[in-house]
Amino acid sequence: MLKSCCITKLLMDVGINSDFRLFKDRLLAQKVVYIAQTLFNINFGYRFIWHIRGPYSKALSKDLRAPEGYSMCRCPELDNNSVLRLKSLINELRGLNVDLSLSLEIIASYLMLSKDVYPRPEDPAKELLLRKPYIGHENISAILNVFSKYSHT
């Protein structure tokens, strides 16, 4: 069974330090894992529901709150190339003038609206703007612009 240590390891590999005692860090981890699974085939096997704040997995939430045991951590081998591409995406997002967790929420939500949600919105970007107006049109465009470089490979 995958536990918080494997998610911590992935986050560290992509350059994110996290403390899962904090809600905001658990939220960020949810988005990273969804993006890792959906865009980069780094499959942890979590099922996600469509929530107000984007993809959410109850099982992952529970795992993130499990005690850490990093020295005993037994995680599956992850494809190095996929991890590097995820890291590259995150680094590019850091360059934007938007909080990283919001950028990841936008990308994860965009992906879920495009692939998993039903009825599927005709224009997922418009739908995002409708649902998350507080992020702003320009910010959403900038985030999706970065995302587009990674979505076709």
Added chain:
Amino acid sequence: MVGLRNTLSVGRGVKSIYDEIYGYIPVSDLELKVIETPTVQRLRRVKQLALAWYVYPGAVHTRFSHSLGVMHIIGLITDKLINEGFIRRDDYELLRIASILHDVGHTPYSHAIELHMTQTFRIRHEELATYIIENDPYINDVFSEYGVSSKEVSSIIRGTHKEPLYNMLLSSDLDADRIDYLLRDSLHTGVAYGMIDVDRILHTITVDKEGELAVPTKSVQAIENFYLARMHMYRAVYHHKTIAAFQVMMKSIYEVMLNELRGYLEPYTTMSNILSTIKKGMFYLWDDNFIAGLMNLTLVKNLGSDELRDLIRLLLNRVGYKAIYDRIKLSQKSLSLMDSEEAESLSSLRGLITDSLGYKDYMAIPYVEELNLVDEDLCVKIVDGDTTVRITEFESSIINSIPRYIAISRLYVHPYILDKVKDMIKK
């Protein structure tokens, strides 16, 4: 529960079904047609609590009455939220239909055999339900006639409907499913501390400014009681030591039958066969009666091995597996029980029983469960004026003082080997 009961006669021409909790539940033509499909009627023959009636004789209610109850509850909540402008009137029936169908994927004996399905095929009843909704010919005939999208209905059960609120109504800490099963299971088992103040919850439930389900501060006690009721029901019913013993035993019987009487269990033996029966409209025959009938036939016709027939005789005569190890821990933090040393010890002990004493695998079964009582990230929200907080952040709530997790570790053994195992442990 005066407000919940429909004591007035329903209008002429409107069909209604009498429910033991809510009184008359009116149903539309479309809902009635869905209810009348063999696939939904099957739920009359799947008990809600599998073998809990071995401990609580009244617990013989079915998935059918529960599904009607969920439909009724979601209808009441939806009606309120439509009036408050959070849900489109057009989607009222969609949500009720999803509720009727949310449990159609349950196997016979509910969680007893589902355990086999999840371990063997890694499929849960929700996933089976979505497949049924999209492929069952009876349901799809009705949907075609009324122009209902099966994908839209199944998306609510999958939790991927475009409107997150719809997903929350059927799957969240405070959803219609939980409200009904706590009330219904409490009523039928007689476990009084499972009762909840459903009137207050339903009359005050709303949506906060972020779009999540919430209740006002005046309902905090009702929500606290709701969480406490779940905690009590987990221990007193859903994971009761004796009930769980019979469910583990039922799973063993089913797995031995799969080995020894496979031909009788066709076409429900493999995942592809099960999916094929769904498409052929034969899924409705896979119910509690099917398994119970096969158990009787096994004894009448002397089928299978002596061990199988013994197991069935024991179950029918209420002689269950015995717990030689039983530990329940309450905790604020997840204990990662599945990976714990305790789970490994139970597994080793089982290995000793099967390897050293030479008993078959099904004669010693570990039962390791960790239940998350409060989902900290998605627990119920409390609205106080312009601010909203999760109940875990609500200063005066007792939710902060109750355990978030219940961890149960047990090792069950076949009653015939109990003494020998005890001797082995002593040595």
